Amino acid sequence: MEIYYLPTHEYIKVDGNIGYIGVSEYAASQLGAVTYVDMPEEGDELEAGEEFGAIESRKAASDLYSPVSGEVLEVNEELADDPKLVNNAPLDAWIVKVKIADSAELEGLMNQEAYDKYLTTL
Amino acid sequence: MIESKQTCLHDRHVSLGASMSPFAGYDMPIEYAGLDTEHVSVRSRCGVFDVSHMGEVDIKGRDALKFVDHIFTNDASSLADGQCAYGMMTRQDGGTVDDLLVYRRNDHDFMLVINASNTEKDVAWIKSNADGFDVEISDRSADFGQLAVQGPDSEKVMKDVLGIDCSGISFYHFITLPDLSIVSRTGYTGENGFEIYAAPGKIIDMWDKLMAAGVEPCGLGCRDTLRFEAGLPLYGDELDDDVTPIEAGLGMFVKLDKPGGFIGRDALAKQKTEGPKRKLVGLEIDSPATARHGFEVLDLDGATVGHITTGYNSISVGKNIAMAFVDARYATKGSHLQVKIRRKTAPATVVNKRFYTNKYKK
Numbered sequence: 001m002e003i004y005y006l007p008t009h010e011y012i013k014v015d016g017n018i019g020y021i022g023v024s025e026y027a028a029s030q031l032g033a034v035t036y037v038d039m040p041e042e043g044d045e046l047e048a049g050e051e052f053g054a055i056e057s058r059k060a061a062s063d064l065y066s067p068v069s070g071e072v073l074e075v076n077e078e079l080a081d082d083p084k085l086v087n088n089a090p091l092d093a094w095i096v097k098v099k100i101a102d103s104a105e106l107e108g109l110m111n112q113e114a115y116d117k118y119l120t121t122l
Numbered sequence: 123m124i125e126s127k128q129t130c131l132h133d134r135h136v137s138l139g140a141s142m143s144p145f146a147g148y149d150m151p152i153e154y155a156g157l158d159t160e161h162v163s164v165r166s167r168c169g170v171f172d173v174s175h176m177g178e179v180d181i182k183g184r185d186a187l188k189f190v191d192h193i194f195t196n197d198a199s200s201l202a203d204g205q206c207a208y209g210m211m212t213r214q215d216g217g218t219v220d221d222l223l224v225y226r227r228n229d230h231d232f233m234l235v236i237n238a239s240n241t242e243k244d245v246a247w248i249k250s251n252a253d254g255f256d257v258e259i260s261d262r263s264a265d266f267g268q269l270a271v272q273g274p275d276s277e278k279v280m281k282d283v284l285g286i287d288c289s290g291i292s293f294y295h296f297i298t299l300p301d302l303s304i305v306s307r308t309g310y311t312g313e314n315g316f317e318i319y320a321a322p323g324k325i326i327d328m329w330d331k332l333m334a335a336g337v338e339p340c341g342l343g344c345r346d347t348l349r350f351e352a353g354l355p356l357y358g359d360e361l362d363d364d365v366t367p368i369e370a371g372l373g374m375f376v377k378l379d380k381p382g383g384f385i386g387r388d389a390l391a392k393q394k395t396e397g398p399k400r401k402l403v404g405l406e407i408d409s410p411a412t413a414r415h416g417f418e419v420l421d422l423d424g425a426t427v428g429h430i431t432t433g434y435n436s437i438s439v440g441k442n443i444a445m446a447f448v449d450a451r452y453a454t455k456g457s458h459l460q461v462k463i464r465r466k467t468a469p470a471t472v473v474n475k476r477f478y479t480n481k482y483k484k
Contacts, residue, residue, distance in 0.1 A: 002375045032156060037437040038464060054464060058157050059343055060437060080410070082444050 003091075004067060004109035006049075007118065012067040013094065014106065019068055020094035020120075023055060026119055028090040031057040034083040037095055039075040045069055046098055048105050053095065055086065070098040070104045131247065131329055143269040143414025145351070146238035148175040151341040161347050164311050168273035170332045171340045173317070174325065177241035177437035178266045179234040183257040190406045192384055193251055194224055195367060196374040199443045201226040204307055205295050209375045211247065212386030216366040216393060220244050221357055222309065225296060233262070233304070233319075239478035250433055251385060260310065267325030271332070272315030272340075272348075280305075280316055283335040284328055288316055291335060308481070310345065311327050313378035314483040327376040350432050351439065353404070353476035354403070357429045358400055359415055366390060369398045371475070400428065401453035404475030405461065407442040409468030413461040418445050420460040420467060427452055430461065438478050445475050 001013045001020075009027035028034070034055040038054040038061075046052045046066040053064040074097040079085055085093040098104075110118060126149040135142060139201050140151035151172065152469055153160060163169045181190055182313050190198040196209030205226055220240040225233040240301045245261050252259060270277055273481040280286045286305055291297055298308035303320035318328065333339065346356065355361050364467050368390055377384075378391045412435050419428035433444030444461070457472040 032153075033158060036377065037413065038411055038466075043230060056409075056435070058347065058437070059152075083410075 001114055002105055004116040005112075005118075006065055006067050006109060007063050010065055010067055012106075012109070013091070016072070016102070017100045017103065019070065019098045019100045021067060021096050021098060022094040022095055023064070023086065023094055024115070025090045027062075028087050031055065031062065031087075032059055034086040037079045037083050037086065039079070040072050042072055042075060044072045045085070046072060046096070053084075064095065067109055068096075068098065068100050068102070070101040073099055075096045106115055127175075130176065130325055131172045134329055134333075135172065135339075138333075140339070140341060142207065143342075145342055146175055146240060150175060151339070151401050153343040154339045155340040157341070157343040158437055160338055160340040161344040164273045164313055164340060164344065164348055165438060166274065167338070167345075168271065168279045169338040169340035170329070171269075171270040171272065171345055172329070174322070174477065175238035175240055176268050177236040177244065177261070177263040177320065179236060179245060180260045180262050181232045181234060181248075181257055182260075183255075185255040185257050186232055188242040188382070189226060189252060189255040189257045190232050190234075191382060192255070194222075194341055194371075195384055195390075196224070197377040197380045197388070198224055198226060198232065199380070203228045204297065206308065207294065209242065209373075210361070210367045210372065212367065212384070212390065212391065213462060214386055216368070216389035217363045217388045218357070218361045218365055218367060219247050219363065221355065221361055221372075223468050225304065225306070227298065233483055235319075240357060254265060265321065266271065267322045268310055269318045269325060269332075270311075270315060271318065272309045272311040272313050274314060276313070276315045277483075279332070279335070279337055281329050283337065287368055291316075291430040293482055297453075308380070308461055310354055311348040312354070312478050312480040312482075313348075314481055322399060327404050344357075345435055346432070347437060350434055350435055351478035352480050353445070353478075354426065355402075356432065364395060365447075366398065368393045369400055372404045380484075387408070397450060400447045401450050402431065402472040403446055403448055403453050404477060405430075405433075405444045405446050405459070405470040406473045407444060407468050408472045409442055409461075409463065409466075411463045411466070411468060413417070413444045413446075413463055413470070415470070419463040419470070420462055421452065421477075422458060422460065423433045424460070427459065441475050442475075444470075448472070
């Protein structure tokens with residue numbers, strides 16, 4: 001699966017017109033132990049660049065922004081029981097599964113190489 | 123952008139790999155090994171904090187005692203030499219200029235320890251109220267570094283690692299070492315502990331010894347979670363220019379009847395008699411989400427009745443808890459309220475804000 005990132009450290013893994021949105025390894029390590037993931041509900045419509053939830057650690061709550069527009073097909077209920085999955089394996093611990101409304105929106109995102117380069121500037 | 127100031131231990135923090143962040147005008151360590159690890163070390167063993175950003179102001183002269191009592195809500199005249207007290211400086215209207223510790227060396231020599239974020243404001247306030255008093259006011263903040271050694275093992279660490287015998291220092295008392303460093307049995311964690319004020323070179327030397335002995339370096343991250351669990355206020359969260367000590371539940375540090383009164387006395391006496399319109403309470407929140415500073419507190423009908431001042435998923439308590447200002451009518455323990463956390467609301471119950479029972483050694 002192709003992976004793309006926002007500067008705010010959300011990723012989207014793309015499988016056809018299905019996307020899995022989570023937070024990057026960098027974001028997970030910056031947050032520290034995750035205590036709660038505030039997720040939208042199935043059926044909610046996400047908009048590219050708009051906030052759709054939040055991720056919390058002891059230190060702080062960070063808003064989550066959606067890389068693309070689309071309908072939430074599923075939220076990752078495992079994170080409700082065990083939010084630390086985000087720390088253990090951020091790229092597996094997707095938060096929402098979405099139906100990508102417009103694949104052209106992916107072109108405005110950073111690919112892995114661009115994101116890795118971006119991290120060196122932080 | 124204003125360049126952040128550095129404490130004398132800045133290089134040490136960077137070489138330990140601390141995550142650094144601006145706080146009160148200083149580039150300060152937030153965490154080293156991690157907030158949770160550091161928090162638990164202080165609760166179970168011992169940790170050391172660089173709190174050199176705190177401000178120190180000397181008040182000396184013939185009228186020092188009279189002047190300190192004029193600007194301080196607590197009673198400096200009842201202190202013995204070598205004793206310190208917590209209290210506030212308040213404005214005429216009772217709003218809090220700052221909360222502080224007053225150290226009494228003798229009746230013509232006091233040290234005030236104030237919040238870093240308020241140092242300039244406080245010094246200006248203190249000077250502007252000194253007309254007619256024979257006192258010399260000096261900002262000594264740059265002359266002092268400060269360490270806080272906190273936790274159940276702190277007394278042993280002070281003796282074994284730093285060679286300072288603290289067994290004779292009672293709670294809220296201090297000793298002055300031959301090099302004029304000050305060591306008090308005080309702190310901001312709810313644990314037994316000590317605060318050391320010394321010249322920057324000496325602070326660096328002590329820090330290095332503590333690190334070599336394996337004492338946990340602790341950042342401002344766990345300083346906040348520790349003080350919060352113990353129900354201790356932070357200026358900017360629970361206290362501010364427009365918050366009175368009575369509203370914040372700090373009436374025991376406000377001596378309304380002390381001879382001569384103090385600035386703000388009449389406003390605070392009136393508020394105490396009438397009862398404050400809002401009160402600081404503890405909240406236990408039935409949600410996995412954390413209610414943080416500024417979030418709204420609602421009644422059961424959804425009307426806003428207050429706001430969160432500090433909130434955490436508490437390490438020691440194991441729940442989401444918070445301190446909040448709420449309308450006085452809801453301030454009774456057991457009151458049912460709600461907290462707005464982003465789009466959702468969560469049930470909240472008013473509880474004692476001392477979530478963690480302090481382990482002070484008195």
